[in-house]
Amino acid sequence: MKIGDLAKLTDTRVETIRYYEKEGLIPAPSRNSGNYRVYEDAHLKRLSFIRRSRDLGFTLEQVRTLLKLADNRDASCMEVDTIAAEHIVEIDRKISDLTLLRDQLVLSVDRCQGDTIADCKIIEALAPARMK
Secondary structure (H helix, E strand, C coil), rough: CCHHHHHHCCCCCCHHHHHHHCCCCCCCCCCCCCCCCCCHHHHEEEEEEEEHHCCCCCCCCHHHHHHHHHHCCCCCCHHHHHHHHHHHHHHHHHHHHHHHHHHHHHHHHCCCCCCCCHCCCCCCCCCHHHHC
């Protein structure tokens, strides 16, 4: 398949696919007689793995490590467990931060009198300190 087809199937920009190739996350595809890249099902599976991992918030370095581990089917999965556990800690931190942010916004909305923007507590809370 062509790069555009791969991009559509994985909802990935062409530039991103080329970047992943350059970074060694996806093996270089073969070329046809017109020198166009020809992607195989293995590329689709690997890129789908990368996309799913990125959608779940794993860093590129974590994805790179996970791919290396996935390529060695007989290896222990302890390192995968470690990466996942570290990621859970990061997710929990983000949830905590988002919960705090939500609570602050709820408080701001509750304090809003619905008058004018000049009196808007939400705009006031979002404005940088030097602009207040």
